[in-house]
Amino acid sequence: MSLVHEVDYGTPRVKAEKSVTLTIDGQAVTVPEGTSIMRAAMEMGTQIPKLCATDMVDAFGSCRLCLVEIEGRNGTPASCTTPVLPGMVVRTQTDRLKTIRKGVMELYISDHPLDCLTCSANGDCELQDMAGAVGLRDVRYGYAGDNHVGPKTEGIANPNWLPKDEVKPLFHLRPVEVHRLFALRARLRGSARHLRADDLGPRLRQPCIAGHERKLSRLRMRVLRRLRAGLPDGDFKREKGHRGWQAGAFGGDDLCLLRRRMLVQGGNAR
Amino acid sequence: MRAVQVGGPLGAYFPRALFGTPFDYEAFAKADGLIGHGGIVVFDDSVDMAKQARFAMEFCAIESCGKCTPCRIGSTRGVETVDRIIAGEDRAKNLTVLEDLCNTMKFGSLCALGGFTPYPVMSALIHFPEDFGTPARLQAAE
Numbered sequence: 001m002s003l004v005h006e007v008d009y010g011t012p013r014v015k016a017e018k019s020v021t022l023t024i025d026g027q028a029v030t031v032p033e034g035t036s037i038m039r040a041a042m043e044m045g046t047q048i049p050k051l052c053a054t055d056m057v058d059a060f061g062s063c064r065l066c067l068v069e070i071e072g073r074n075g076t077p078a079s080c081t082t083p084v085l086p087g088m089v090v091r092t093q094t095d096r097l098k099t100i101r102k103g104v105m106e107l108y109i110s111d112h113p114l115d116c117l118t119c120s121a122n123g124d125c126e127l128q129d130m131a132g133a134v135g136l137r138d139v140r141y142g143y144a145g146d147n148h149v150g151p152k153t154e155g156i157a158n159p160n161w162l163p164k165d166e167v168k169p170l171f172h173l174r175p176v177e178v179h180r181l182f183a184l185r186a187r188l189r190g191s192a193r194h195l196r197a198d199d200l201g202p203r204l205r206q207p208c209i210a211g212h213e214r215k216l217s218r219l220r221m222r223v224l225r226r227l228r229a230g231l232p233d234g235d236f237k238r239e240k241g242h243r244g245w246q247a248g249a250f251g252g253d254d255l256c257l258l259r260r261r262m263l264v265q266g267g268n269a270r
Numbered sequence: 271m272r273a274v275q276v277g278g279p280l281g282a283y284f285p286r287a288l289f290g291t292p293f294d295y296e297a298f299a300k301a302d303g304l305i306g307h308g309g310i311v312v313f314d315d316s317v318d319m320a321k322q323a324r325f326a327m328e329f330c331a332i333e334s335c336g337k338c339t340p341c342r343i344g345s346t347r348g349v350e351t352v353d354r355i356i357a358g359e360d361r362a363k364n365l366t367v368l369e370d371l372c373n374t375m376k377f378g379s380l381c382a383l384g385g386f387t388p389y390p391v392m393s394a395l396i397h398f399p400e401d402f403g404t405p406a407r408l409q410a411a412e
Contacts, residue, residue, distance in 0.1 A: 062337045064378045076377050096377070103374030107343040140367045145350040 009055040010038035010048070010066070011080055022088040037079035037090055038066055048092050049101055049133045051108075051126060053080040064104050065130060068092050076100060101134040110141040273313040273322075273398070277306020279329050280386035282393035283319065302396075304389060319398035324352040326390035333383055340375045341384025347371060348391065355402055365402065368395070 016032040023029075024041050031040045036059055038048050051063035059080035067076040071089035076097065079090075091097075109131060273283045282303035284291065291301050298305050313322075327348035336342045348371055355364045372388035379385040395402060 061380060062339070064338050064340055064380065067378065078380075099370075100374055100378045103370055104339055104378050107339050107347060107374065110347060111343050140363070141347045141350065146346050 007042065009042045010050055010053045011036040011059045012055050013039075020084045020086050022084050022086065022090065024090045025092055031084060033084075035084050037068060037070075037082050037084055037088075040084050041079065041090075041092060046092055048079050049130055050080065051130055065101050065134070067097055067100055069094055069097060098134070102136055105131055105134045105136045106139050106141070109136065110139050110143070110145065271312060272315045272317055273319065275311045275313070275322075275390065276309070277304045278309055279326065280304075280383070280389055281306045281309075282389040283313075283322065283397060284393070285397040288397075302389070302393060304386070319394040319401035320352065320356050320403075323391045323394040323402075324349060324356070326387055326394075327352060330383060330387040338378075338380035338384065340378040341380070341387075344371055344375045344379075344384065345387060348375075348387070352391075358403060361403055365395070 014032045014034040016034050018033040019030050020033050020035070021028055021030045022037075022040065024037070024044065024046060027044060027046075029040050029044045031043055035043075038050065038053060038059075039055070041048050048066045048068065050066040052060050053063070053066060059078075061078045061081040064078065066079045068079045068082075069076060069091045070082070071091075079092070108127065112127065271286070273285055274289065275281050275283050276298070282298075282301075284301070284303060288301055288303075291297050291303070293305070295305055327345050330341060330345035331349055334341045334345055348368070351364050351368045351371065355361055355368065368391070372392050375384045376388040377385075
């Protein structure tokens with residue numbers, strides 16, 4: 001897709017009077033107090049690998065690709081959930097970080113279909129980008145293990161209307177806030193965790209159902225259709241009076257998501 | 271008595287050679303172990319340490335909340351990899367994979383569940399290599 005890509009800063013902009021100066025990869029940068037390391041790095045043009053963070057929602061810290069090293073601090077904190085502090089010295093590229101990121105990416109791909117060449121996301125895919133960015137070449141776990149890749153057919157709610165569908169496993173790494181907008185719900189824990197559309201079918205037909213819920217159901221229906229057709233998953237619109245991004249009305253601004261390359265994980269939504 | 275696990279299911283397994291370790295945080299950390307909740311489990315000579323390593327991964331897979339990837343997928347892959355090692359498939363390769371996986375989980379996980387699972391796995395692997403069907407390599411490293 002030849003759309004103009006907006007810069008994704010990773011975490012929302014912070015408005016603060018005080019500003020903080022820190023050093024990232026040997027370069028000094030000044031940002032408002034409370035900004036994440038990830039955003040500070042992006043402000044100076046350093047893109048830290050990431051999958052779950054996006055500047056439309058609050059940081060979530062689940063993908064574990066944006067880990068950084070901070071001088072004087074133990075371990076490798078996630079840059080999206082760590083706020084900047086004055087005088088901090090951050091390194092975003094070290095051999096140790098490379099090894100961890102590659103290891104995490106290898107795990108992601110071990111639970112993802114190997115259909116990049118035929119996938120309808122067609123190169124416009126964050127997962128593919130990140131696999132490239134961390135230099136993943138092969139997956140040593142094999143593909144025979146437990147995974148979410150195979151088609152799952154149980155529990156079709158109403159085949160004529162909308163199959164209960166599961167989407168590619170990658171989907172569940174987006175923050176829960178985003179999922180909620182899509183009326184999709186994370187189910188179960190551990191490796192069984194996956195996203196699933198709630199079955200609102202029979203309830204939708206009841207006259208007493210709240211308008212809001214009806215709207216959400218329609219939105220979800222639409223999102224799933226889009227996913228199954230290989231399109232991006234949703235439309236967002238910033239509504240007046242709401243904090244953050246809300247599910248837009250029908251016909252909302254799809255381009256917004258397209259530009260931001262949000263979750264172009266289509267295919268036939270296994 | 272063959273091994274002792276201190277600190278709960280995510281504590282390291284210590285062989286007889288380390289039984290003299292003083293019971294304090296620094297000494298245990300130095301020996302790549304942890305005090306955890308302070309519980310001590312003693313294993314007699316009928317224990318199979320490869321199975322114990324598998325148990326640690328399985329424990330993590332069952333307890334995992336699924337939020338972060340190293341723990342959610344890593345623990346499941348860990349069980350599969352240990353199974354392959356026990357079955358004798360491509361042992362050398364799978365042992366390397368397991369070590370790399372432990373490194374990813376230890377430093378990549380969001381919380382201590384995924385971060386500490388490598389302790390029992392790696393300590394079993396380092397101190398009891400004979401149960402994993404090989405290598406002198408790890409013994410030499412010790």
